[in-house]
Amino acid sequence: xxxxxxxxxxxxxxxxxxxxxxxxxxxxxxxxxxxxxxxxxxxxxxxxxxxxxxxxxxxxxxxxxxxxxxxxxxxxxxxxxxxxxxxxxxxxxxxxxxxxxxxxxxxxxx
Amino acid sequence: xxxxxxxxxxxxxxxxxxxxxxxxxxxxxxxxxxxxxxxxxxxxxxxxxxxxxxxxxxxxxxxxxxxxxxxxxxxxxxxxxxxxxxxxxxxxxxxxxxxxxxxxxxxxxxxxxxxxxxxxxxxxxxxxxxxxxxxxxxxxxxxxxxxxxxxxxxxxxxxxxxxxxxxxxxxxxxxxxxxxxxxxxxxxxxxxxxxxxxxxxxxxxxxxxxxxxxxxxxxxxxxxxxxxxxxxxxxxxxxxxxxxxxxxxxxxxxxxxxxxxxxxxxxxxxxxxxxxxxxxxxxxxxxxxxxxxxxxxxxxxxxxxxxxxxxxxxxxxxxxxxxxxxxxxxxxxxxxxxxxxxxxxxxxxxxxxxxxxxxxxxxxxxxxxxxxxxxxxxxxxxxxxxxxxxxxxxxxxxxxxxxxxxxxxxxxxxxxxxxxxxxxxxxxxxxxxxxxxxxxxxxxxxxxxxxxxxxxxxxxxxxxxxxxxxxxxxxxxxxxxxxxxxxxxxxxxxxxxxxxxxxxxxxxxxxxxxxxxxxxxxxxxxxxxxxxxxxxxxxxxxxxxxxxxxxxxxxxxxxxxxxxxxxxxxxxxxxxxxxxxxxxxxxxxxxxxxxxxxxxxxxxxxxxxxxxxxxxxxxxxxxxxxxxxxxxxxxxxxxxxxxxxxxxxxxxx
Numbered sequence: 001x002x003x004x005x006x007x008x009x010x011x012x013x014x015x016x017x018x019x020x021x022x023x024x025x026x027x028x029x030x031x032x033x034x035x036x037x038x039x040x041x042x043x044x045x046x047x048x049x050x051x052x053x054x055x056x057x058x059x060x061x062x063x064x065x066x067x068x069x070x071x072x073x074x075x076x077x078x079x080x081x082x083x084x085x086x087x088x089x090x091x092x093x094x095x096x097x098x099x100x101x102x103x104x105x106x107x108x109x110x
Numbered sequence: 111x112x113x114x115x116x117x118x119x120x121x122x123x124x125x126x127x128x129x130x131x132x133x134x135x136x137x138x139x140x141x142x143x144x145x146x147x148x149x150x151x152x153x154x155x156x157x158x159x160x161x162x163x164x165x166x167x168x169x170x171x172x173x174x175x176x177x178x179x180x181x182x183x184x185x186x187x188x189x190x191x192x193x194x195x196x197x198x199x200x201x202x203x204x205x206x207x208x209x210x211x212x213x214x215x216x217x218x219x220x221x222x223x224x225x226x227x228x229x230x231x232x233x234x235x236x237x238x239x240x241x242x243x244x245x246x247x248x249x250x251x252x253x254x255x256x257x258x259x260x261x262x263x264x265x266x267x268x269x270x271x272x273x274x275x276x277x278x279x280x281x282x283x284x285x286x287x288x289x290x291x292x293x294x295x296x297x298x299x300x301x302x303x304x305x306x307x308x309x310x311x312x313x314x315x316x317x318x319x320x321x322x323x324x325x326x327x328x329x330x331x332x333x334x335x336x337x338x339x340x341x342x343x344x345x346x347x348x349x350x351x352x353x354x355x356x357x358x359x360x361x362x363x364x365x366x367x368x369x370x371x372x373x374x375x376x377x378x379x380x381x382x383x384x385x386x387x388x389x390x391x392x393x394x395x396x397x398x399x400x401x402x403x404x405x406x407x408x409x410x411x412x413x414x415x416x417x418x419x420x421x422x423x424x425x426x427x428x429x430x431x432x433x434x435x436x437x438x439x440x441x442x443x444x445x446x447x448x449x450x451x452x453x454x455x456x457x458x459x460x461x462x463x464x465x466x467x468x469x470x471x472x473x474x475x476x477x478x479x480x481x482x483x484x485x486x487x488x489x490x491x492x493x494x495x496x497x498x499x500x501x502x503x504x505x506x507x508x509x510x511x512x513x514x515x516x517x518x519x520x521x522x523x524x525x526x527x528x529x530x531x532x533x534x535x536x537x538x539x540x541x542x543x544x545x546x547x548x549x550x551x552x553x554x555x556x557x558x559x560x561x562x563x564x565x566x567x568x569x570x571x572x573x574x575x576x577x578x579x580x581x582x583x584x585x586x587x588x589x590x591x592x593x594x595x596x597x598x599x600x601x602x603x604x605x606x607x608x609x610x611x612x613x614x615x616x617x618x619x620x621x622x623x624x625x626x627x628x629x630x631x632x633x634x635x636x637x638x639x640x641x642x643x644x645x646x647x648x649x650x651x652x653x654x655x656x657x658x659x660x661x662x663x664x665x666x667x668x669x670x671x672x673x674x675x676x677x678x679x680x681x682x683x684x685x686x687x688x689x690x691x692x693x694x695x696x697x698x699x700x701x702x703x704x705x706x707x708x709x710x711x712x713x714x715x716x717x718x719x720x721x722x723x724x725x726x727x728x729x730x731x732x733x734x735x736x737x738x739x740x741x742x743x744x745x746x747x748x749x750x751x752x753x754x755x756x757x758x759x760x761x762x763x
Binding site: 070096 | 230354
């Protein structure tokens with residue numbers, strides 16, 4: 001049925017279910033294929049990760065930290081289609097790919 | 111009351127407030143916490159807006175009366191933390207610390223928190239509590255907690271933070287009276303323990319967030335949310351790589367259509383009222399200098415300001431709806447990747463597109479861009495976009511000098527020429543932005559870090575207040591400058607008086623403006639133009655559409671309907687003393703290029719001065735903008751004219 005195919009195409013890059021809080025364990029419904037350290041820009045939609053290091057310029061790092069992306073924070077990736085859309089403490093934070101590449105994370109789920 | 115208050119203030123070690131001075135309250139909070147709505151709920155219509163000295167950050171102040179005493183409320187710009195990150199945030203910080211120039215120190219700080227996003231918003235709240243000033247925390251939007259499956263233990267929160275917490279709903283006014291009571295009492299309460307033991311003494315924002323997480327665990331209970339929220343569902347469409355930008359462009363197209371269909375009748379209506387006023391004055395006053403000053407100078411000048419008001423109001427209503435609903439942040443995010451190669455950011459798209467309607471509201475719209483150099487670059491290039499005031503000039507010159515030859519069926523040479531004018535302006539604007547961001551306004555393009563707030567229905571009251579504030583600011587500041595220049599231009603047109611009862615064209619040629627036209631002739635001669643065009647150009651530096659009416663006067667075509675068609679014929683047939691055509695086609699093309707690039711709009715100059723810092727700084731930027739646009743205009747007119755001559759467009763055929 002073409003409608004089904006259309007729906008599959010539409011859902012290909014679709015947003016993952018929203019996470020509620022920072023500190024919840026979200027291992028259950030994360031569909032990451034491998035665990036390990038990587039840049040946030042390399043994470044798929046639905047991934048849940050702990051921030052290890054923020055290597056962007058100090059001004060941007062400061063802005064990130066006031067918005068909840070600091071070393072040790074838990075974030076989850078909601079959408080990856082244009083830039084990175086994060087769930088941080090229940091709020092949505094949009095980053096472009098350049099800054100997402102400067103954030104080193106460890107995936108929480110295996 | 112005072113007997114009770116005195117010992118408490120003495121404990122706080124402060125000097126007691128003189129009874130005559132109203133209590134001063136500052137509202138702080140993250141962007142999108144509903145702060146403006148709360149401000150409106152607190153103060154009602156008793157508001158006024160000004161700028162902080164030396165910066166273009168708006169200062170919104172209001173007041174209310176409680177128990178016979180007046181309370182002044184200052185609505186500070188939204189900020190995520192108490193460390194400055196943008197001009198807006200720096201102002202908020204300065205006011206809170208009581209070191210903002212020209213602003214009296216505040217007595218009470220009200221921190222507005224979005225109850226649904228308590229964790230993130232407590233970051234700022236704990237920083238404010240550490241300052242040790244009397245503070246009240248407001249849990250705004252607390253009516254939404256139940257729907258979100260949340261509950262907050264307010265009493266536990268008060269004990270943990272050591273500060274007053276008031277749940278409220280700004281949109282319905284619930285809890286506002288309680289908040290007013292808490293504000294009145296705040297100065298008498300002891301400081302929060304946080305003043306003595308600041309949180310990040312231990313280790314950065316991480317420590318603060320970890321502590322906040324422990325507070326959240328104690329005070330907030332919530333049911334696990336299933337599925338995606340409404341905002342996420344909408345975002346799945348609006349943030350789509352291909353649909354997102356298309357939807358944004360469709361939304362903007364709708365806005366401009368509204369600008370034309372709604373603002374134009376309003377502007378025409380305003381013009382009709384002014385014309386009626388002018389007719390009335392003509393009937394009452396005897397003909398002479400006084401009548402001419404009042405009708406042509408004063409009413410004409412006021413009119414040239416007022417006709418912008420409907421456009422400004424509608425554009426800001428529209429931007430207000432986009433911003434308050436949460437869509438503006440999405441649009442900036444989606445468009446960012448297309449603006450980045452130009453050295454601009456996603457938020458520059460709205461001012462640039464608004465420029466097609468009118469540069470004045472477009473420059474005011476750059477206020478949403480936080481980064482100073484990106485904002486300046488946007489302000490500098492917006493007037494290059496062909497605005498609606500250029501259309502009459504384009505229409506006149508194209509009708510006069512370009513034949514309506516059909517090309518490829520539906521299109522004519524005239525239509526293609528008009529499109530070319532718009533493209534030329536657009537390319538010049540984008541190219542200049544790129545150039546400026548790589549030279550004089552050089553800085554690393556700031557990373558895109560932007561919060562996407564949940565979608566909400568904008569509050570009509572807040573929208574009305576915002577639109578009114580913008581219009582009032584425009585009328586007050588730009589109005590005075592434009593008015594003064596209009597009167598000056600009237601004087602230049604009217605003096606010295608031609609002897610006897612001279613016709614309008616003779617008077618104009620013998621006036622000071624006519625002399626200016628003759629004086630600038632050497633400058634327009636290389637463009638293949640004469641002094642008559644010089645006069646029209648000199649007059650149209652106030653407002654470019656004046657070109658048409660001045661040319662009509664020069665060629666004795668009566669003002670009014672149909673002037674453009676008759677005038678086009680006159681221009682085509684105009685002959686110099688030697689019998690050769692006055693305006694060759696090459697020269698007309700050059701003149702068109704001139705009008706694409708030249709900054710001929712007093713209102714734009716006035717707004718640029720104001721929005722680039724005011725005073726000498728703003729005047730410097732405006733002078734730079736005017737000069738480079740004039741240089742670009744003259745240079746391209748010269749190149750077009752010479753190239754036209756070279757390919758045999760020296761005559762008119």
